Amino acid sequence: MQRTSISRRDVLKTGITIGVLGGVSGILLKAAAEAASAKAEAPAANIVSIPSICGMCMAQCAIYINVVNGKPVRIRPNTNAPTSAMGICARGVSGTFTAWLNPDAIKKPMARRALVDWVEGKISWEEAKRQLMQSRGGYDDMVEVDWKTAIEIIAKKLKELADNNERHAMTFLFGAWGPTASMRAAVSIRRFADTYGCGQITFDNPYCTYPRYLGHWVTWGHGHQAHTVCVDYKEAEAILVIRRNVIGAGVVSDTWRFMEAVKKGAKLVVLSPVFDETASYATVWLPVKPGTDLAVLLAFIKYVLDNGYYVEHYLRTFTNAPFLIKENGLPLLASEVAWDKYNMAEPAGFAYVVWDLATNAPAPDAVAKTAALFGQFEVQLRDGTVARVKTALTILKEWVDANLAALAKKHGVEDYFEAAAREADVNIDDLKKAAEIVAKYRAVAPIGWHDPRYSNSPQTWRAVGILLALLGRIQQPGGIFLLTHLIMPYAGIYTKVLKYTRKDVPYKTIRGMTFSEYISANLPAIYAIPLAPPLPGPSDRGAAPVPALVEEWAIEAEKRGYLYPYDTVQALYESVVHGKPFKTKVVFITGSNPIPQIGNSRLVEEIFRNLDLLIVHDVQFNDTTAFADIILPDIPYPERMDLALPGPFSPFPAISVRFPWYYEEYMNRLQQGKRRASLTRSSGLETGGLYLRSC
Ligand code: SF4
Known part of the structure; x- marks a missing residue:
């Protein structure tokens, strides 16, 4: 195979050259004819299809990246895979341009000038922080730095936190889907957090969902x-x-x-x-x-x-439609009922109460033969009073009727x-x-x-x-x-x-077999990817668990009556801006752009402006990188080699493997003993592990 030098710039140049030649094709007819005759003598093109996984949305369709003479030229569906048997969408096809040949791609680490001065000992932290507060939101003071400098800045700040017994003041935020959440959260981020003693949270509640x-x-x-x-x-x-x-x-x-x-x-x-x-x-x-x-x-x-x-059997079996609801809006519990008045033994454990049409009396949910779906009843209670109750479905109907009457x-x-x-x-x-x-x-x-x-x-x-x-x-x-x-x-x-699904209903219904049956039936076609377990961290050795910001915040939020007390953004806001339940000072974001993702973008900006240090690890410049103090380039998906998870919206149990487009070239070079580093870029997190020792 002909050896070629590979870089994104080369690929871009090739594209531009093709465009220019196309535009002046009339003038170059003669030259084209000569080129054609030269081509006849040229060796056949080396074309390989590298299996990969689309990273343009969470569906993670299987794709091939066509590599011609060492240059990636096209993305096409892997029609052997169930997720993409019928093709892929326009977003997926355009992945080369939007994800990888993207002019907004981050290619080198960057840091704000004040941080470089601080790590070199030229200015104090107080002065560096004053300058950071003024410059966040723009790029004017950003300078390109090498990985070593970027990591030294982070390590110096983390060491300060550690020396002040504030390790919990650093937290990771990561995008909530796909390989970012699964592989990084599980292995690198979690291990780093575990070892250093900080927490990790996820922006898994983008406000569009x-x-x-x-x-x-x-x-x-x-x-x-x-x-x-x-x-x-x-x-x-x-x-x-x-x-x-x-x-x-x-x-x-x-x-x-x-x-x-x-x-x-x-x-x-x-x-x-x-x-x-x-x-x-x-x-x-x-x-x-x-x-x-x-x-x-x-x-x-x-x-x-x-x-x-409505489907009566379904409502009785799987929903709370027949539960008896008291006038205060709370469900009647079995522990409140005077069962002796109904010649029934009190149920041993916790139970909701329904009205059994078979006995015309209350009964624990699991005991009733035919629970009433509609109706208003009176139930004798242990304290000697009588509760007036209605079924939940009756109340639903009353509410629907009332709302439509108002309309x-x-x-x-x-x-x-x-x-x-x-x-x-x-x-x-x-x-x-x-x-x-x-x-x-x-x-x-x-x-x-x-x-x-x-x-x-x-x-x-x-x-x-x-x-x-x-x-x-x-x-x-x-x-x-x-x-x-x-x-x-x-x-x-x-x-x-x-x-939820009891007898593995989804796969029984959709694929005609359970997940276990599918694995057994298709074992020869399923490649097992050995996952090296991460090194044992402090928690594996019995160390106290790291306080998780969202969970600690949720304890208080639940007391305040939050319906859904896992609001990661509100938790971070209260921690960074108001120090509750503890102060967060350093945030490391990877694979997420919270500013446009969260409904109240000003609140997110306020979080960022109040931090000591914001590190963003991403593939391209975006709204959030403008607030970062350090920007680290991530690897776009066509360059990754990882284990993508089964995609959402797909009923097919499948494990997919993503190879980088330069895989064949990479393997050739490996075999020839060439240095791996010449073709890959460090993700930073890997390198960051080395610096952890100094913290
Ligand atoms: S639907 Fe499939 S091809 Fe289209 S963007 Fe999502 S993962 Fe890519």
Whole structure:
């Protein structure tokens, strides 16, 4: 194979040359003819396809990077892999340009001038900090430095914290999906944090997903932010699309499965203000006024309840619909009931109470033969009083009726369909037709990730969650499945998911086999990648656990009544700005750009402005790097060699391996004893481990 020198600049130059030649092709016809004859004598091009994983979104489709004569030229789908058997999307194809030939790529470490002066002993920390406070938000005082200088600055600051018994004042923030979360959080970041004695938190609640997450969390008790949401399109008879364009802007593995359902004849109800690609396939398209989907969903829920389309067995078995709720809004507990008045023994453990239609008396949830779904009852309590209770489903119906009645009053109409149609500005006949499809065919809603963040967004997603529960479309055939990454080194979540899915339903339903069966059946085709366990850290030797900022903050937040007390941004704000529950002074961000990601970007900026030191490790300049004191270049995914996890939205249990585009050249050089460092760039974290000793 012909040896070539490889650099990004060469690749860019090649691209530019091709463009220029194309533009003057008329003039160069003769030269081209000569080149063609020379080409006939030239050796055949060396073309290799390097298997890799797309890193442009969390779906992690399998790809090939075509390398021609040592230069990467094209990304194409790996059609042997189930995730990308039907192709990849435009984002994935453009990965060479947007991720790797990106003109905004960070190529060298950078630091603010004041920090260089400080580490060289020219100015005090107080003076350095004064200058940092003035310059954050811009790049004017940034200078390129070598890795050694960048790491010396970080090490000096960390040593100061260690000497002052403030190791916990440093924390890592990392992006929450894909290889960043799984591999780095599990191994390098976690080990560094463990060894140094600091914590790690994640920006896993970007606010574009937060409303949906919150809505589902308080409705289902399962927000599935870090999990994989799959729809069993194969069994779906109707699909309700809300606030997303599955066909035009989805991930490919989700989109082609969605389209298979549509082509098979599944009815499609689309709520979208614009006539997008998904709306163009709709059985009924409701062009709702932005932010009014909640009115439409309430009408659907009322239609389902009034016309008996809810799935009774599902509601009794898997939901709290039959639980008896007291007048103060709290559920009645078995420990409160005077069971002797009903000739029943008191249950041994904790239990909620339902009204058993078989005995016409209260009963612990697990004991009742036929729990009433609707009704108002009186229950004798141990303290001698009588509790007036209603089933949770009765209260839900009352709330839905009351809200729709208020909407009808607002629009001066009687009928709830007419009220919802006016609120959403849609045709009433289309609305009724949509409600009938949703109810009759028990529609499933692909809930995806993002949300446009209207003030009623959490309630909108609550309504979606309730509708899916009423129709028995959660963790059931034809429904949504709240899965997770199958192998997540730091979480063991698959085991937890079994709790929800009982008999491994997702894989039984979608793939026809369980995960274990799949592994057994396909073992020869599955390459096992040995993962070297990280070196034992202090906690493995029995040292006290490092205080985790978010968890400590959550203890207080829960007392203050936060519905979802794991708000990493609020926790960091209170820690950095107000020193609660302890002061955080140094933040290391990798694979995350919190400023645009979080709804209140000014709050994030305030966090950054109040730090002693902000280090950002990323592939390109972005909003957050403008506030960094040290910027470290990360490796874009086409240059990585790692173990990507099964992608979200994909029901296929698969382990994928990513090879860097220069893999063949790299192996050749290794075999020839060339130095590895000539082709790779240090990630910084690896090198940082060496400096830890000085802390
Ligand atoms: S859907 Fe697949 S190809 Fe498209 S950006 Fe996401 S991972 Fe890449």
